[in-house]
Amino acid sequence: MDKVEEQTKAGRFGQFGGQYIPETLMGEIDRLTAAYNKYKDDPDFKAELKDLLNNYAGRPSLLYHAKRMTEDLCGAQIYLKREDLNHTGSHKLNNVLGQALLAQRMGKTRLIAETGAGQHGVATATAAALMGMECEVFMGSLDVERQALNVYRMELLGAKVHSVTTGTGTLKDAVNAAMQEWTRRVDDTHYLIGSTMGPYPFPTMVRDFQSVISEEIKAQLLEQTGKLPDVVLACVGGGSNAMGAFYNFIDDKDVRLIGCEAAGKGIDTDQHAATLEKGRTGIFHGMKSKFLQDDDGDIKEVYSISAGLDYPGIGPEHAFLQEIHRAEYVGITDDEAVDAFEYIAQQEGIVAAIESCHAVAYVKKLAPTMRKDQIIVCNLSGRGDKDVAAIARYRGVDIHD
Numbered sequence: 001m002d003k004v005e006e007q008t009k010a011g012r013f014g015q016f017g018g019q020y021i022p023e024t025l026m027g028e029i030d031r032l033t034a035a036y037n038k039y040k041d042d043p044d045f046k047a048e049l050k051d052l053l054n055n056y057a058g059r060p061s062l063l064y065h066a067k068r069m070t071e072d073l074c075g076a077q078i079y080l081k082r083e084d085l086n087h088t089g090s091h092k093l094n095n096v097l098g099q100a101l102l103a104q105r106m107g108k109t110r111l112i113a114e115t116g117a118g119q120h121g122v123a124t125a126t127a128a129a130l131m132g133m134e135c136e137v138f139m140g141s142l143d144v145e146r147q148a149l150n151v152y153r154m155e156l157l158g159a160k161v162h163s164v165t166t167g168t169g170t171l172k173d174a175v176n177a178a179m180q181e182w183t184r185r186v187d188d189t190h191y192l193i194g195s196t197m198g199p200y201p202f203p204t205m206v207r208d209f210q211s212v213i214s215e216e217i218k219a220q221l222l223e224q225t226g227k228l229p230d231v232v233l234a235c236v237g238g239g240s241n242a243m244g245a246f247y248n249f250i251d252d253k254d255v256r257l258i259g260c261e262a263a264g265k266g267i268d269t270d271q272h273a274a275t276l277e278k279g280r281t282g283i284f285h286g287m288k289s290k291f292l293q294d295d296d297g298d299i300k301e302v303y304s305i306s307a308g309l310d311y312p313g314i315g316p317e318h319a320f321l322q323e324i325h326r327a328e329y330v331g332i333t334d335d336e337a338v339d340a341f342e343y344i345a346q347q348e349g350i351v352a353a354i355e356s357c358h359a360v361a362y363v364k365k366l367a368p369t370m371r372k373d374q375i376i377v378c379n380l381s382g383r384g385d386k387d388v389a390a391i392a393r394y395r396g397v398d399i400h401d
């Protein structure tokens with residue numbers, strides 16, 4: 001990793017990234033950075049994490065040649081990276097297990113986390129239960145109402161859920177509350193950030209823990225076809241599954257990297273979360289990156305049918321990869337994602353997360369424009385059981401979650 005890695009060392013990706021945090025957190029962020037740099041190459045730490053990933057989370061995940069989709073779309077060969085098969089149903093556990101293990105090495109006994117739809121909260125509560133740690137999850141009050149099942153699931157796993165009533169009672173307010181709680185109590189507490197965002201070292205650390213995805217894709221595809229992919233596709237919310245799927249291909253300049261963001265009801269409406277297409281550079285949640293802002297520079301309300309993609313920012317490394325034209329970012333609307341949800345279920349027998357279906361929707365557009373000897377790898381970030389009731393409602397069928 002030449003250029004990109006160099007930028008990372010200083011906690012910067014070009015102009016993006018950095019550490020925009022209160023003075024009171026500086027010491028703890030420095031301790032975390034030192035611990036991460038110490039343990040990331042430590043053989044015992046790596047062996048223990050690998051054991052958890054393989055024997056608890058279920059790695060390596062499959063790389064599956066989707067033959068019916070390939071035939072139907074009449075173009076590139078389509079391979080699906082099955083992160084949906086991980087324990088707890090998504091890629092999130094890769095990062096959570098890594099950070100929980102690091103926190104334990106640092107002597108912490110308590111994990112706090114923010115969550116929007118509840119997926120990251122459930123993954124963190126899972127790791128806390130597994131490792132015998134305390135867990136408290138911050139969640140916007142509106143999300144607590146909308147995601148009652150996940151709130152109960154976190155409590156079942158032994159976590160305490162705090163309903164955050166400030167602001168709009170959604171994810172960005174939950175992040176603020178978790179950050180405040182961390183500032184208040186750093187001695188025994190690690191703030192387990194769920195995506196490639198926040199102050200350095202989080203964007204780098206989360207990317208590294210997720211990069212197992214592209215490490216496996218590369219080895220599995222070489223074994224199955226003897227080739228590298230022509231395109232790697234993933235959905236982007238904060239950007240962690242996409243960074244994980246991209247990372248080991250960044251230096252393979254012939255591999256196109258494409259991130260799919262939530263265009264909601266269309267990027268020309270005000271109901272979307274297409275940060276890289278419509279956002280402006282700003283500073284929020286401890287980092288310099290692209291954010292959806294109004295004319296006064298205030299963070300905008302965002303919208304997507306997919307709760308995992310409706311964050312008003314994006315990880316700084318994606319902002320950088322876009323700026324240097326190493327990765328491309330496209331918007332996918334709710335309608336397109338829902339069509340893809342039904343399509344992949346019927347073509348391949350896979351009910352994929354609505355987040356992941358933003359990437360599947362772009363496969364449907366791109367594959368027919370490519371040759372049959374070319375390869376697309378699409379990352380399926382999670383499974384879609386959680387979305388079935390909402391998709392039914394979208395189609396006008398009322399069923400209970």
Ligand SMILES: *Cc1c(COP(=O)(O)O)cnc(C)c1O
Pocket residue numbers: 090091092119120194195196235236237238239240241242308309353355356381382383
């Ligand atoms: C949380 C989530 C996402 C979005 O998060 P990233 O950090 O952008 O990967 C995407 N897919 C699923 C299934 C998720 O749970």
